[in-house]
Amino acid sequence: MAHTAPSRRSLQELEDAFIKVSFEADSRGDSDDPIKDPFYEPWFERGSGKFSDPTGFGATALRKLYPNYVVKSIVNAEVLGLPGTTVEPVTPADVISQLVFVPLARRIGDVTGVLTQSVRFGLFHVSWRGLEYLLYVTRFPAGFGESVVQYVLHDGPAENVEALVLAAGMFEHELHEEIFVFNQGWWSKDPGLWREVQKANWNDVILKDTFKIALQNDVRGFFASEDLYKALSIPWKRGLIMYGPPGNGKTISMKAIMKECDAKGYTPLYVRSFQSWMGEEASMSACFAKARQMAPCVLVLEDLDSLINNQNRSFFLNELDGLEDNDGLLIIGTTNHFEMLDPALSGRPSRFDRKYSFDDPDKDERALYAKYWQHKLKSNKDIDFPDSLVDEIAAATEKFSFAYLKEAFVSTLVLLAGKKEDEEKDFKTLLKGQIKTLRDQLDHSSLRDTIQATRSSGSGNSNASPSFGPRDQSALGRFAQSGRFSGGWNARPIEYHSNVAMPGGLPDAMGGNQLPMMMQGGGRDVRSMAKAAASLGRSFIA
Structure with a gap:
């Protein structure tokens, strides 16, 4: 039997039928409210087949499901984290979330971490200032990452939704003991x-x-x-x-x-x-x-x-x-x-x-620094720190930076904390020994820098432009410790970020940053004990 080619009209009818069966929906739905914008229907009927727009699709679908509600989508304000709100999942079994373990710093105590839930999809009932809202949280792949879109639904005027979103946005972008x-x-x-x-x-x-x-x-x-x-x-x-x-x-x-x-x-x-x-x-x-x-x-x-x-x-x-x-x-x-x-x-x-x-300290500034430590240690009865020792330190530490001076004192305190009972070395003797050790290191570094500079000057590249390499980003990555990690719901993904604490050379209220040398004895962190004791003026001699 000979086959005849279908007409252009019959092909179009077949294509339309296939599209409707595959997507199982008509953009107009069963709403009794007629669409007034002539561009609305063709845009969402055919445009959705041309590109991916989850945000627009979600808003359109929610308007059909909740025809009497105001529907607003938000992307940069987290309603779930707004203080003063009461949040409950409408159907807990339908919430899709990730249970995330957030490790805490060991020094905080016995608790090693907390759990929080990062929502991928869910419907929540939100109460705020006597008003009731519905909140949908959605998360989907976008580019190289993920996008979080929230939909706020309210059976009332749009101004109430805008007030909630404004409060959440202001709180989200304000600083709360942060930089x-x-x-x-x-x-x-x-x-x-x-x-x-x-x-x-x-x-x-x-x-x-x-x-x-x-x-x-x-x-x-x-x-x-x-x-x-x-x-x-x-x-x-x-x-x-x-x-x-x-x-x-x-x-x-x-x-x-x-x-x-x-x-x-x-x-x-x-x-x-x-x-x-x-x-x-x-x-x-x-x-x-x-x-x-x-x-x-x-x-x-x-x-x-x-x-x-x-x-x-x-x-x-x-x-x-x-x-x-x-x-x-x-x-x-x-x-x-x-x-x-x-x-x-x-x-x-x-x-x-x-x-x-901020050059290397002169003799007067080195004396000021020695007096600073003299004051920190004055209540420690196990350390003899006379004014004469201040002058000796200032004279013996020429070309020392404040960081080198700090290391001299801290390493001396570490040695004192870890010395044996039968050892007779006192604070003054140990401090002078540490100054001599650091002096040798400084002289060796200066000699190495001189040799390197001589080699560079003879290489014919003295006029080369300086090289700007990547900055040091070797700090350990860890979770951001903030108020969000309290075991509640979070719309945003939980992310790692680097510790950006600024390095420093001078002592702070509790001893500052860790120094190159680390000594431990008897299962104790002797350096931390020495620094903390020095800061508090307490005895740390075993």
Whole structure:
């Protein structure tokens, strides 16, 4: 039997029938409310077959299921975490979630971690300020990651939904004992860095009074002088650079500035790196946009010589000098290598107005540092620390940085804590021994640097441009410790992030950062015991 070709009309009818059977739905549904927009039906009927739009599909489906409700989708505010809300799953068996174990720091206590639930799909009943809402939480793959979309449904005016979302958004984007940190292309709120900054104290910054007061007045005077700047018709912005060899107080001074500014309402913003998936220029734009939003604030750029390079320098200068309004921005940069900065950064006052040199301490500053430790240890009856020893230390530690001085004291305390009962070495003898050991290390390092510099100068590359490698990101990744991890529901995925605590060379209230040498004895962390005891003025001699 001969087969005849189907007509164009019959093919179209067959195609339409197949589409309806496969998708099992008509975009209009059974709603009694007629669609008034002539573009609405063809868009959702045919457009859904051309591209993936889960957010739009979800809103359309929910409007059909809840025709008397206001339906709003939100992506950047977490209603589940808003204080003052009561949240219950409508049908617990239908909630799809991931049970996530969040490890806690061992020093917190016997509890090693907590559990939290990260929702992938679920319907929740939300009560807030006497009003009732339904909240759908959905999560789906998007690009290289996942997207979280929440739908708020309310049997009432749209203003009630907007009030809830506004409150959730404001809470989500406010700081709650956190510091904004920019890294890998986005801003995050870091409670760990905030806690680290709170340990800083100007009393622990061992600098000459004239230098310290000048730095403090520069920061405090800027925020107090808005009216003066405007009266003189000059932009209310200022830039400072703190430079010098590592271990001489730049970081602890920065921590003290951030702590003071945060306490007075001037938000500190900390930039870890401009390197990101979107490129350094886009990262710079995002950083300055956030700073302008939060102004008046302090924008911290640590290791300027690594952040700014030949490729991004022009864009960075445009952000400093460009047409955008930078009123209220105090920009503080630090560098260990001032000579590597481009003159456009280091030599023009309108960009970075003042430069503070943190050189190796002179004899008077070394004496101040020795007196600092003398005061810390004065209540420890097992240590004899006369004024004469202060002078001896200041004389014997020429070219020592504050970090080297700190190591001399801490390693001495460790040796005292671990010495045997029949040993007769006292604090003074051990301290001088440690100073001699560190002196040998310092002299050896200086000789090695000299040899390396001689080899480099003879290689014919003396005019080569400096290399800007990736910044050190070796800190252990861990979960963000925040109020979300309390065992409740979370719409957002639980993510790891790096600890961005700032390194520091000077002692803080509880002993500061860990030092190179680690000694343990008898199952005890002797170094931690010694540092804690020294900070509290208690005896730690076994």
